[in-house]
Amino acid sequence: MNFLNEVTERFPDAVSFAPGRPYEGFFDTEDLFAHLRRYVDHLAAGGASRDAVRTALYQYGPTAGRIRELIARSLHTDEGIDVPPESIVVTVGAQEAMLLTLRALFAEPSDVLLVVSPCYVGITGAARLLDIPVVPVEERAEGVACADVEAAVLAQRARGRRPRALYVVPDHSNPSGNTLSRHTREELLDLAARHDLLILEDSPYRLVSPGPRLPALKSLDRQRRVVHIGSYAKTVFPGARVGFVVADQPVTDEGGGQGLLAAELARIKSMVTVNTPALSQAAVAGALLAAEGSLAAFNAGPARHYGAALRALLDALERRLPKEWRTAHGVSWNRPTGGFFLTLRVPFTADDAALLRSAGEHGVIWTPMAHFHPESGGEHAIRLSFSSLGPEEIEDGVDRLAGFLRVEADRSLADTSRTAGYAS
C-alpha cells in the first residue's frame, strides 16, 4: 500500500476513494470526555468505591478484558448472539483478535487458512507474520459460493494439507462490498460442520449500515463452528483501538483440563499486549452505555449517513456512466446494501500505473483491487470507498472518476479492436 500513500501525498487535491476510515462528522472531541465520565459514573453507580474506579482505569487489568459483560450484553441486544462473557477476549482492535486466533488454531505446518478473495489485508498480514499458508477462494459476482469453498477444502486435503478455518466478511465485505445471502450462511455452517472447519467471521460494518440485517453467522451457530471477530473502530471510534473475539469453542488445555478457546487466546494475548488499554476500554464502555447497551441504537445516525453516502455514490455513477455506455465499454459495479465499499469493474488494467494516471491527470484516487488478492486476480477491478467522504466530495469525485474511466475505456476499446484485427 506504500505506493497508494505516496500517490495520496503527491496529489493532495485529489478526491480519494481509497481510505476505509469512518466519516469524522460524527465525532466531537468533547464526547470522548463524556464517554469516559459515563463509564466512571457507571462503575460508581454499580457500587465501586473511588479507589476501585481508579484501579479500573489506571492499573493493569484482566488479560481477557474489563468490559466483557457490556460486550456480551450488546451482542445479545444487537445481534441475537448469546454467549457468556467468559467466551470473549477484548483485544487491541480486530487485528490483534485475528493474530491471537490464528496463533491458537494453527499448530501444524500442514494447516492452511482459507480466505474469501479479494480479502482484507489484516488477516493475510497476520497469517504472513505467523508463517501460515493462505489459500484464496475467489468470490463470484454475488459473493463467495459454498461450492467453491468445498472444492478448495477437498483440493487442499488431496495435497495433504488441513484447512483449519475460513476467513470471511459476510456483510458488506471489505473490499468487495458483497453480502452473503441467508442461504449461503446456512450452507457455510453446514459445510464447516461436515469438514471440521472453523469460520472466522469478521463483520465490522453491520451496525453502521442501513436497513435490516441478515443474521450474523455466530447467531446461527449451533455447533460452535464460528469464531466471531468484532471491532469498535467503525461503531465507536478507531482511535480507541478496541476489538474483541468470541471464542466459545471447548478446548483441552496443556494440563488436560477443559476450557474455552477464549482462555487460550487470553494466554497468547499476555505475550502480545498483556492487556487492552483500560482507558480505551473505558471509552468504548461509555459509548456502549450511551444508548442503554445497544450499539445499533448508538449508530442509528451513522448508519443513515453511510446509507445516504452509498446511495449518492451509486446515483452519481449511474448518472455519469449511463447503462448504454457501460455496456459498450465493459464497465460495471456491484450494488452493496451497506458497508464502506463497492467494486468497480473496468476493461483496462487497474494497476499502480493506472492509479498514477488517475491521480495525476484526473485528480481522483482509488485502490487497485489486485492489492486485496493474496495471489493473482483483481487486475480489472477497483475498490471504491465512500466512508470518509461528504456528499459534495462524492459528486465531485465521481465526476473526475468518470473522466478517467472514459479516457481509459476508450483507449482500451481501441486496443481491443486493434488486437482483434491482428487475431482474426
Added chain:
Amino acid sequence: MNFLNEVTERFPDAVSFAPGRPYEGFFDTEDLFAHLRRYVDHLAAGGASRDAVRTALYQYGPTAGRIRELIARSLHTDEGIDVPPESIVVTVGAQEAMLLTLRALFAEPSDVLLVVSPCYVGITGAARLLDIPVVPVEERAEGVACADVEAAVLAQRARGRRPRALYVVPDHSNPSGNTLSRHTREELLDLAARHDLLILEDSPYRLVSPGPRLPALKSLDRQRRVVHIGSYAKTVFPGARVGFVVADQPVTDEGGGQGLLAAELARIKSMVTVNTPALSQAAVAGALLAAEGSLAAFNAGPARHYGAALRALLDALERRLPKEWRTAHGVSWNRPTGGFFLTLRVPFTADDAALLRSAGEHGVIWTPMAHFHPESGGEHAIRLSFSSLGPEEIEDGVDRLAGFLRVEADRSLADTSRTAGYAS
C-alpha cells in the same frame, strides 16, 4: 503464574509481596481527564484546528505513533539519549515492543536469544510465541558478568547457532533487583560490537527510582548496538498500555532501500495492532507535557515513595532477621538501589508448596524465583516486590515473612543435620 493467582484468591487477607504493580496512591481518576485535556490544549496551541485535534484523538493514526517527538524530547532531557523521532515506534506496552523486535531480528532457525537469568517473563513469552530459542545466562550475586555472556556466545557459536541479541534489564532488574555497574555496561557494549550482537535494553524502573542514575546503555551506544525498549506503565500508568522502542539501526528493506529498523518494526506492528490507541497516546503525552517534557521531574514524587518503601523493606528485614540468625540459617538478600524488587535467598526449596504453606500458615505471599528461570535454577530464592504496598503493609508483611522463614529455616537446618549425619 496461575498457581500464584489461585493462592492470592484463596488467601485474600495475606500480605502479598508478589505483584509488580505500581503503587496506586499517586493516581487520581481526575488526573486522567486533566492529561487528556492538556494534550488537546497542546495540539491547539501548536496550531491544530478543532477538526485536526478531533482527527488526532478519534482516527487511525500513523502506525509508528503520534507522540514520537514528545518521546524523543523526554529521552533527550531525562536520559541523554539523542535519537530522531523516526527511530521510535510507539507500542502497546513494552510487551508489543519485545514481540515486534524479536519478530524483526530473528530470521533463521539457528538464531538464538540470550537472556540474563532470572528473566522477566514478558521476553521469554514473546520468544515462545515466535518459536525463538532462549539461552539463559545466569546472574551472579551482583548481576550478570560480561565473561558469562561471552562464554554463552562462544558456546552457542560452537553449536552452529547465532546469538542474535542479549536481553537485559540493566537497572533494578525484574526479578532480581540487581543493577549493572558502569564498567559492566561499557564491557557489554564492547562485547556486542566484537560479536555482532544486539542488546535489548529494557529499563522500566529507572525514572521511578531514587538517587542518581547510571547512564542507560542506549546513551553510551556509539555503534547502534542497543535497541532500547521503553514503558510508561510505571512512569505514567499501566492502564494506558503505552510503551515504545528506539531502533535506530540501519537496515536494508525488501526493495533494497536503506531505512531504520524502526520502519521494519512499524511494518510488523501493522499486522499486530495496527496503531497504538490514539487515546492512550494522548494520555501519556499529557503526562509528558505536565513537567515540561521531563518524565523524571514528573516522577520525583513516585521515585521518593519507592525509595522509602525499599528502605522500609530492607530495614524491616534487618530488624526481624538479624545478621547472626541469617548467617546461621543461610538466609540473605541483596540491597537494590531502586526498582520494585529484591532477591531473598533461603535454605529451603522455595516452590509452590512452600508458597502455599507461607500463604496458608503465615498469611504472606511472594513469588518463587524459579518462575523467572527459563530453564532450571532459582529453587532457593524468592522475589519480594514492595511496589504496591504501603509502609504498614510492609512492616506487617515482613513480620509474617520472618515467621515463615524461621519455621522453614529451622526445619531445613534440622533436615541438613540429619542428612549430614547419614552422609558423614
